[in-house]
Amino acid sequence: MSDTVVLAAAAGHPQHADSDRRRTGRRLVAGAAAALIVVMLASLAIGPTGISLEALPRALFSGIGDASDPASVRDRLVLFDLRLPRTLIGAFVGAALAVSGAMMQGLFRNPLADPGLVGVSSGAALAAVATIALGDSLLVHWQSLLGRYALPVSAFAGGLATTALLVAVAARRGEIAAGTLLLAGIAFAALAGAGSGLIAYASNDQELRDLTLWSMGSLTGASWEKVAALVPFAAALAIGLPAAVRALDGLLLGEAEAFHLGIDVTRAKYLIVALTALAVGSSVAVAGVIGFVGIVVPHLVRLLAGPAHAVLLPASALIGASLLLLADILARTVVAPAELPIGILMALIGAPVFLHLVLRRGSGS
């Protein structure tokens, strides 16, 4: 369906192509929202303890009255203490990663930019790891000051610092060199990874177990406390993202062109960098480093509905959430009762897509 739209657009049907694209965009957002609801229900129902679809509404909405039925009590326990927070966190992480990918690609005018690839996630992870390992020694005041927010705020700061460094290194006189961006990003990722490794090397076993989570990504350990910690980040993103839509569209043409269109480029860049760091930092804080969501999802949306951010951002968020939840369902069922790190699954899906993008660019299209 959507391929025909792209082809029709390429063939040039002046009056129709544009409104077609807008309609496709609206349909895509609506369809992605519907799909996300289905996937969220599946994520609640599927697991080592299956909860039938008929039992799901009863377990979700019934009062505590029927405590006599042990199966129902168990279902409620599994649902409320494990699956519901995990599903909410998974949806947030998928949405945040997809949106941060879309924003970085707009900011750097490069469809290959992804927070996982260019070191932003690693920077956030380093800060998170440092907070965990040094939380009861060097950073004890930080920990006591921020409580449950210490981890996401640290990760945010780490992501922010890395993104700002990337902008400073890759942007020369308004033009961002794609090669410099990717290579500098690899260097940052390596540096941050080395930092995390050093801390892991100096840690005791329990801490070490926690730390492996940051490098491979996982939704294990989802809890209501983590959900609560994410709320302010989600709210800030929901408020900030609409303000970035016009700027991102303009920046795709170039920084000078964006300025000609009345966009305060410097302020727009600060906003986009801050939003990216918020999204990446908070998702790394709860789920570790998960790559490729930010590349695969925006790429797919652009193929279907074009690069306009009024559609790209919401559609990416919804599809990213679904994709991550689907990957998580796989991660916790394939080798149940053990779990696969979700980051490994995402890399299996994402790396080939990335390669495809690189090859397509190489052939000059």
Added chain:
Amino acid sequence: MTPAPRRTDTGLAASALAVAVTGRHLIADVTLRVAPGEIVVVAGPNGAGKSTLLRCLSGELRPSSGSVTLDGVPVSSQSAAALALRRAVVPQASVLHFPFTVAEVVALAATVPGLSTPDARQRAAITRAMARADVGHLAGRLYPTLSGGERQRVHLARALCQLALAPHAEGTRALLLDEPTASLDISHQLMILEAAREEARTGIAVLAILHDLNLAATFADRIALMACGRLLAIARPAAILDDARLSGAFACTVCANRPPPGGEPYVLPQACAAGPRTLA
């Protein structure tokens, strides 16, 4: 041309403009004014500072000294959004890795905050701007698949749309074009400059960088000749285009108003064919 009594600071003006990067002057001591309804063409050899001047006039580049004013108000004191309501820029065709359609790129001009908003009026302005830049038939094409000349015309359409929607009562509006004819065939070169001429007729101050001196002679009210970062002269085309001045500025032998001595043919496009264009 009878000069109407008007304030002397109307229009887009640069005074004693200088831009220095790491101690080297890209432009120095440039003073000029583009009056409302006037077309000023900036000509000169590569590296003369033409684009730097244009970037200062657009507000994109802050000069090291001197000032740029629009109707007497310094451009540097105005926000990007306020400036976008008063002036549009046709850049040299830019690279775009993302598959916007032509119509989407042009429609970005209608998103400037403060432009007149009724949807129907915006759509009409977009359609008309695309027709004037002869990109109407490309509306649904993806920008990255266009040729260089087509891209340039898309940016012209975007600028025309931005000016058409800008509030007319606020003061002088300006159109800046950076080598708008660089990758165009001769018919489209004329078309772009005739569009600029029409804009000027509605009172817009137009400044264009052109390399083709024949086009400059045809369309400019005044030509600003630049070399080595300085403004050598600014005057009517007949006064600028003389052998000695051009030969000096461009460091090569230039003959104005004479057929080639060897009798080779020479070509000078002069006017756009009337009527709708039928281009594939």
